[in-house]
Amino acid sequence: MKMKGKKFFSKIIGVLLLIGMAVFAGCGEDEEAVPAEPLETYEITVGEVSLSDYTIVSKASLEEQATLLQQYIYNISGDTVEISSAEPEGKYIELSVDDELNKIDIAINEGYIYIQAPQKEDLTKAIYVFANTYLGYAFAGEDREWILQTQDSIRIPENVMAVDEAWMPEREPIICLWKTDDARGLYSDNNVSLKSDVLSYSDDQLYEYIKMMRHCGFTGIQVTDMCSAWAGYSGYEFVHQRLRFMADVAHSMDMKFTLWVWGAEFNGYGWVDDTVVYHNYNEYTYARECPEALATFEKYYTIYAELADCSDRVIMHFNDPGNLHDSGDIGFYAQMFRTMCLEKNPDIDFGINCYTQQIDLAAVKEFTGEGITVYSSAVHDETELQTRRDFRQYSRDLGYEVAIWSWNLCEMEIDQIAEMNVNAKLISKCYQYTRTNDDMLKPTYWSEMDSYHMLNMFSLYVSGHLLQNPDLDPQVILEECAVRVVGEEYSQDLLEVLNIIQDARTGESWGEFKFGYPEYLLTGDEYPAEELLERCNQAIPKLETMIAASLEENSIPLAISTTDLLSLILPHLVQIRDFAQFRVDLASLEVQAANGMSGEELRAALDEIYTPVSEFNVVVGAWGQPEANAQYVLVTNFCLENNLEVIHDPVFDYYRKQRIYGEMIAFQKKTIGCYMAPKSIVFQGGNAFGPEETARLVDLLIEDGLVLEDENGNVYLANWESYNYR
Numbered sequence: 001m002k003m004k005g006k007k008f009f010s011k012i013i014g015v016l017l018l019i020g021m022a023v024f025a026g027c028g029e030d031e032e033a034v035p036a037e038p039l040e041t042y043e044i045t046v047g048e049v050s051l052s053d054y055t056i057v058s059k060a061s062l063e064e065q066a067t068l069l070q071q072y073i074y075n076i077s078g079d080t081v082e083i084s085s086a087e088p089e090g091k092y093i094e095l096s097v098d099d100e101l102n103k104i105d106i107a108i109n110e111g112y113i114y115i116q117a118p119q120k121e122d123l124t125k126a127i128y129v130f131a132n133t134y135l136g137y138a139f140a141g142e143d144r145e146w147i148l149q150t151q152d153s154i155r156i157p158e159n160v161m162a163v164d165e166a167w168m169p170e171r172e173p174i175i176c177l178w179k180t181d182d183a184r185g186l187y188s189d190n191n192v193s194l195k196s197d198v199l200s201y202s203d204d205q206l207y208e209y210i211k212m213m214r215h216c217g218f219t220g221i222q223v224t225d226m227c228s229a230w231a232g233y234s235g236y237e238f239v240h241q242r243l244r245f246m247a248d249v250a251h252s253m254d255m256k257f258t259l260w261v262w263g264a265e266f267n268g269y270g271w272v273d274d275t276v277v278y279h280n281y282n283e284y285t286y287a288r289e290c291p292e293a294l295a296t297f298e299k300y301y302t303i304y305a306e307l308a309d310c311s312d313r314v315i316m317h318f319n320d321p322g323n324l325h326d327s328g329d330i331g332f333y334a335q336m337f338r339t340m341c342l343e344k345n346p347d348i349d350f351g352i353n354c355y356t357q358q359i360d361l362a363a364v365k366e367f368t369g370e371g372i373t374v375y376s377s378a379v380h381d382e383t384e385l386q387t388r389r390d391f392r393q394y395s396r397d398l399g400y401e402v403a404i405w406s407w408n409l410c411e412m413e414i415d416q417i418a419e420m421n422v423n424a425k426l427i428s429k430c431y432q433y434t435r436t437n438d439d440m441l442k443p444t445y446w447s448e449m450d451s452y453h454m455l456n457m458f459s460l461y462v463s464g465h466l467l468q469n470p471d472l473d474p475q476v477i478l479e480e481c482a483v484r485v486v487g488e489e490y491s492q493d494l495l496e497v498l499n500i501i502q503d504a505r506t507g508e509s510w511g512e513f514k515f516g517y518p519e520y521l522l523t524g525d526e527y528p529a530e531e532l533l534e535r536c537n538q539a540i541p542k543l544e545t546m547i548a549a550s551l552e553e554n555s556i557p558l559a560i561s562t563t564d565l566l567s568l569i570l571p572h573l574v575q576i577r578d579f580a581q582f583r584v585d586l587a588s589l590e591v592q593a594a595n596g597m598s599g600e601e602l603r604a605a606l607d608e609i610y611t612p613v614s615e616f617n618v619v620v621g622a623w624g625q626p627e628a629n630a631q632y633v634l635v636t637n638f639c640l641e642n643n644l645e646v647i648h649d650p651v652f653d654y655y656r657k658q659r660i661y662g663e664m665i666a667f668q669k670k671t672i673g674c675y676m677a678p679k680s681i682v683f684q685g686g687n688a689f690g691p692e693e694t695a696r697l698v699d700l701l702i703e704d705g706l707v708l709e710d711e712n713g714n715v716y717l718a719n720w721e722s723y724n725y726r
Contacts, residue, residue: 038078040147042136046091047111047158052079054113055088058095065095065123069115072131072140076147076154097123104254106130108160129254133214138207139252150204155555157484161217166468167435168443172220172258173213173450173460174405175246177239178415179232180452183622185270186662193568193617195560196453199233199242206242209559210249212457215484216556217464220256220312221246222447225304227262228415231270236303247310256312258447259304260353263316263333264324266300272669275299278323287324288332301337308344313445315375315405317353327360331367338368351375353405356391361398370398373445375405379433380510388434392441403445404434408514410459414451416688417515418621420572421452422502424462424474426513431470452619454560455568457481458498461556486546486562487553493542494566497573500539504532504576505626515626516687522579522630529583536577543570571616578613579627585609586634593642603644610635612652622659623688628652656689657697661706664716668723676714 044051051073058066066083073081081093093113097120104117104126115130117123128141134156139145177199178184181192194200198209213221223243230236247257267276276296279287287293308314316334324330330352338350351373352364361374374395379388395402407413409430411421448463450456461481462474478498483491504521506512511519512526521527543566551562558565589605597605613628623629632652639646660683668675679698680691689697698715701707709715717723 039075040136041078042076042151042154044073044077044079044135044154044156046108046113046156049091049111050079051077051156052081053090054081055090055092056081056083056095057087057092058083058085060085062095062097062120062123065120065127068124069093069095069127069130072127072135072137076135076137095123095127104129105162106133106160107162108157109162111158113156125254128252132253133211138204139248142252148204148207150208150559151557152552155553157215157555160215161465161468163468167431167470168404168446168467170220170256170445171218171464171467172222172256172445172447173216173218173463174260174407174447175221175223175453176413176449176451177224177226177229177232178413178451179229180414180619182232182270183418183620183659184415184663184666185228185231185268186666187622187659188662189615189620191615191617192619195564195568196455196619198453198559199229199239201559203245205559206246207249208557209453210246210255211253211557212559213460213464214253214255216457216461217468218255218460220258221250222258222260222313222315224260225262225307226269227266227271227273228269240303240306243307244310247307251310257310258313258315259307259311260315260317261304261337263318263322263330263337263352264297265321266296267670268321268666270666274670274672279329286326286332287329297333297336301333301340304337305340305344308341308348311341311345311348313349313351314338314341315351315353319353319355319358327363328366330359331364334364334372335367338372349373351403354391355405356387361395361400365398365400370400373401373403375403375447378404378406378409378430378446379437380409380430380514381433385433385436389437389440392437396441401443402441403443404447406430406446406448408449410449410463411452411456412515412621413449414619414621416621416623416684417626418452418619419505419626420455420501420569420618421459421505421513422478422498423459423506423513424478424502425508426506426510427459427463428466428470428474430510431466435470454558454565455572455619457556481556484556485554485558485565486551489553490546490549490551493539493546496535497539497543497569500532500535500576501569501572503528504580515623522626523633527583529580529587532576533580533584536573536580540570540573540577543573568618571614571618575613575616575618575625575627578611579631582609582611582613582631583634586638590638593638599642599644602642606635606638606644606647610647610649612649615655622663622684624656624659629689653697653700656693657701657704659683659688660694660697661701661717664707665723668717668720671724673724674716674720676710676716678713679709679715682715 056066056069070081070083091111096116098116099118101116101118104122107114115126117126131137131140136148136151136154138148180197182188210221223246229239233239250257267273277292279293280290284290318324318330334352341348353375355377376388376391379385392402409427410423446467450460458481462477465477466472479495482494486494507521511517512521547563547566554562593602612631613625615625636646663683680686680695683694686694698707702709706718707715708718
């Protein structure tokens with residue numbers, strides 16, 4: 001428990017560290033030192049053992065490093081941990097130097113802590129990393145060092161997974177910066193909690209968030225720099241300030257920082273720039289020949305390149321979204337940005353995201369040459385094995401390294417279909433499929449989706465561990481994560497909550513998880529409604545009990561309190577319960593329809609059971625709440641099958657109309673003149689709600705007087721000139 005807490009400036013900490021090191025220097029095993037006053041007084045435990053009962057074990061030549069670690073522990077706990085050259089009977093922290101190592105290493109096994117490095121100076125860095133990762137410090141060893149104030153106690157895990165040779169040596173979450181309460185810059189939802197909005201976090205919270213990724217087993221972080229994020233936070237300057245801070249945080253824990261950028265998408269999503277020109281094919285064959293396009297790309301690449309000096313890796317993304325349709329243009333502009341980055345950071349690793357063979361890499365190579373990394377997606381099921389294998393063969397023949405950029409596996413991207421997912425079993429299957437092609441060309445880097453942030457941590461924890469050893473049991477890892485979040489007493493209750501979410505939204509296969517597939521779980525016949533309803537009714541009261549208990553048992557860093565995290569999970573469970581209840585009721589109604597119930601009675605009964613699943617305070621993307629969308633599909637199908645007029649809930653229609661109208665505004669803002677499109681595809685190309693439903697909703701907007709239709713069936717905003725302010 002935290003006994004007292006006041007943030008001290010780094011200068012004070014530095015002075016006290018110097019005092020402490022001077023006092024402790026030269027003290028033998030039996031000598032007592034008189035340190036300065038501790039900066040904080042936190043209880044620190046490793047598993048169930050107090051760190052005050054530990055001994056620091058080091059050789060005589062490592063006295064300076066042992067004293068440094070001793071002082072860090074004292075500053076934050078008030079406990080003086082003994083230093084010894086011999087292995088004690090109890091628990092210990094062992095410091096050692098091994099010139100056969102190629103990097104620093106921190107391992108925790110059954111409560112024993114081992115801090116190793118190739119050289120003494122590296123061991124000092126390792127102690128700073130240990131302090132930042134496990135002792136509640138920020139930027140230990142730097143001028144801005146401080147003690148984080150987001151913690152109530154410091155609980156170091158008793159075991160931290162360590163493998164001699166990880167399957168993926170480099171592992172990063174893709175921290176996607178779609179704003180959680182603003183879907184694609186077109187639909188703002190004031191009900192959405194910002195407790196998962198990372199760029200709204202304080203410095204301490206952001207530090208804890210990135211630290212959480214290290215505890216999840218990742219070796220770095222990847223962050224998406226894109227104009228949609230700039231629009232959500234009033235400009236790229238603020239976003240870059242936070243990204244640079246995130247890079248510094250990652251480096252302070254010996255993690256890497258990857259900058260991912262939209263390579264050919266510089267306006268839209270709430271970001272308006274009327275100077276943007278991607279090409280002028282009326283006058284030029286290629287975009288690289290157009291002076292206005294050259295100026296646009298140089299302008300935005302210069303903005304991106306501001307972060308090159310603090311980035312270890314950069315990845316350019318050209319497809320979906322993107323406005324370059326010639327691979328030669330992609331190669332030309334990729335090399336332009338690569339040159340900018342190398343001027344600021346000659347050691348930067350440069351790459352292009354390709355998914356699979358969506359870009360002619362041979363044409364790209366004419367401009368970039370060798371020495372770049374190409375990124376493909378993972379293998380989700382057996383049908384994709386050969387495609388990904390062909391891509392690796394193609395890349396190997398061109399002399400490129402291959403890495404994995406995995407999208408929509410840990411969770412769905414929140415700009416479209418937003419929900420909390422727990423995908424442990426699906427992640428495991430995907431990794432097993434993907435590594436079957438390692439004989440062709442083995443990747444050494446893997447990045448995995450992180451879009452809902454704090455509520456995605458459970459999938460990320462599984463991912464970070466399976467990327468080290470794909471043969472581990474994903475359910476065992478998920479259970480370990482539950483223990484680390486709420487402690488042993490409540491871990492099984494939390495595990496059941498997570499398994500309900502997994503069983504209700506992901507299912508057993510990629511097809512069941514992926515919206516739009518025939519097997520999609522939420523609209524499929526295999527949805528286990530009765531079982532899920534019973535499980536939800538049992539689990540929700542237990543989750544509410546955990547929330548009321550104000551738990552402080554977490555041994556994994558959290559940017560928000562455990563109580564807040566559990567409170568964010570609760571509405572998702574309620575959504576699942578309400579949908580399961582609807583599926584049970586609808587199944588009963590289908591039986592009655594088959595037994596001859598009249599149309600009038602069926603309609604009355606359907607009206608009684610159908611209330612759209614609420615959005616609550618959860619993240620909801622441009623396509624709406626998934627269970628509510630599935631409900632509407634099922635209701636529509638039931639009505640059509642039974643010759644009933646389709647039910648259209650007015651509140652549900654209202655939210656969908658808002659999204660359509662918001663996207664029309666977003667496109668009008670970036671269009672000179674009047675933006676027009678066919679009514680069936682004016683929103684998300686008709687993919688979100690389907691062409692017919694999109695057209696029906698647009699007709700309602702026309703009835704409202706908000707949208708007009710021309711003689712060709714194209715629709716446009718009635719007040720479009722209000723947004724044409726150029």
